[in-house]
Amino acid sequence: MAAAGAPTRYLWVNAAALVIGLTMLAVLGRAVTAERCSAEAAIIAMAGALLATALLGADVEGAVRWVYIGGLSVQPSLVLLPMMLALFARTRSTPATLGIIAAALAMALQPDRSMAAMLALYLATLAAIRRDPYVLTALAASVIGFALTLVRADRLPAVPYVDQILYSSFDVHAVAGLAVLSGSALLLVPAIAGWRRDPDNRATYSAFGAIWLVVILAAALGNYPTPVVGYGGSAIIGYALSLLALPKRAGARAGGAAWARDPADGTASDRHLLIALA
Template sequence: MAIAGAPMRYIGINVGALAIGLTMLALLERTVAAGQRWTDGAITAMAGALLATAFLGSEVDGAARWVSFGGLAIQPSLILLPVMLIAFSRSRSVLATAGIIAAAAAMALQPDRAMAGMLVLCLAALAVIRRDMLAAVALAAGVTGFAATLARADTLPAVPYVDQILYSSFDVHVGAGLAVLGGMAMLLIPAIVGWSQDNNNCATYAAFGAAWFAAIMAAALGNYPTPIVGYGGSAIIGYALSLLALPKLSRVRAGAVCRRSGAKDGSPSDRRLFVALA
């Protein structure tokens, strides 16, 4: 962004969003670990927030995807939908499925083709890995919502430093373009590493990878925000929150060691998570 001449305010907002995301990750990690039974309620509450955005959010050219806070436009779907989908992969229930269906309806109403595509790709991955009725119902709702977004024209123009970054960065400098491609690839590392080292949670890592791969493809194919490497704090905070929904590799390994040694399961620190994130 700096090489491309983006305003320093944009870079400052991204850095601030990263600080907020890391802070939320640190503060919420212990709460989430101690209260998995609240996952269904959290998914439902986030779905309600997405529906509220569709009806009450700031509208631009017929699309209501944003909420304004102090002059900043926040896109709730980029913050909430990835963590919803990853949480759904770990704890599927009737209530959680209803939340995902509501989210699909919200994406159709906003409309947000990119996020609807994320929902479909993620649920398709889950349906392939874990074949059950709830996953199939959620996928059907997602496909319906995505079809609704395709039926409506998306006329929003590209925003500088936000959309089409995968192409405009190479127009500025080849180094900037390679940095963008490298940044995109790094977003998928947690899914690749987790898939290879934690066979018990393959569905969760597949959901994570599918969600962020869909965001990357949407940015490549249309005028949609380029996650992390483009201007916009919503994707940065959403990425940090989606890490929160992943199993901690340190816990997986420590639990295995404890079981082999006959010791009680403990709660090792998550320093490896933050090292990986850095």
């Protein structure tokens, strides 16, 4: 971004978002092992925030995806949705499913094809590996929500340093373009490494990879934020929080043993979380 002439403020915003995201990851990493009722309440609260954004957020060319905090534009779906999905993978229940359905409705109302596609593909991946009524119900709602985003017009123009970065970076220099492509590919490394080296938790890694593959593809195909390598703190914080989905030490999850439904959620090592942080 600096090579392309982005304002210095953009660089500081991204750096601050990284610090905030890693801090939240450290704090919330313990909360993920809380009792199921707490996880359900968190999912419902975040779904309420997404619905509130769709109904009361800033309107730009008919899209209502943002809220303004201290003069900065924040896209709550990029921050909250990955964390919601991480929690849902661990605590599938009726209240949690209702929260995911509400999130699918919010994506349809905003509308946000990128996030709606992320939600649908994540749940499809989860359903293919861990099929249960809760996942199938949430998947049906997400597919309907995604379909609704497709029939609504999306007239948003590309925003400099935010959208179309995968292409515009090559206008700066070939090395800059390759750096952006490489940076985007690195977001998928935790999923690929985990799939190969940790067979017991492949469902988790597949779902994690599905989330960020969809976001990257959306950035390549339309005017949607390019995660992490472009300007925007929401995607940086969202990526950090999505690392909550990756396996932790078995001992660190002891407090959540009463509500963990799938033994494949645990592992004896958190090395892939460390890989993702790197």
